[in-house]
Amino acid sequence: QQQVKQSPQSLIVQKGGIPIINCAYENTAFDYFPWYQQFPGKGPALLIAIRPDVSEKKEGRFTISFNKSAKQFSLHIMDSQPGDSATYFCAASAGAGSYQLTFGKGTKLSVIP
């Protein structure tokens, strides 16, 4: 049973565009929702994270939108650049002190000049 569903699987945008990656979850106990960025040959690295007490969080060009009632959250990348080309994973975990992340299957983003 996949607990975090991520879409799309791949995404191609022009430089300056705003790619949007969506995730949906089933477990209502989830209370921490991070996004990880992975470049080829490297391990994933934390990009931005949100908790369900807020509906939006921005860090630089990256924004998470969170809809608790719909059990959905999404990543928006403003003014995307070729250097943003990477694979992005959403994830979720439940309970204070629980760091067992359940990951989505990933979205491969290509930003073309």
Added chain:
Amino acid sequence: NAGVTQTPKFQVLKTGQSMTLQCAQDMNHNSMYWYRQDPGMGLRLIYYSASEGTTDKGEVPNGYNVSRLNKREFSLRLESAAPSQTSVYFCASHPGLSSGALHFGNGTRLTVT
């Protein structure tokens, strides 16, 4: 500051051979994890160690064993490798704080023929 170091980076095994993947972190983190990454499958948790002296199964533990040697080191052993274990293996660590991030190594690419 090395972070999370995994060895080896690449390995080819024949079916039935055994090997141990090594992981060490220098961030004084309490928790350590082993994930496998397969195309289109995201990252799946194999085993984790919430603190020195404890280990627990994750989502896909069959065919693997782990040892938390000390606070720094967490190894993953394949006793009898199978082609289904061909994957990229990532070790990660977490400080154990609610605001902390999961830190990943750069992975071990394992091929079982």
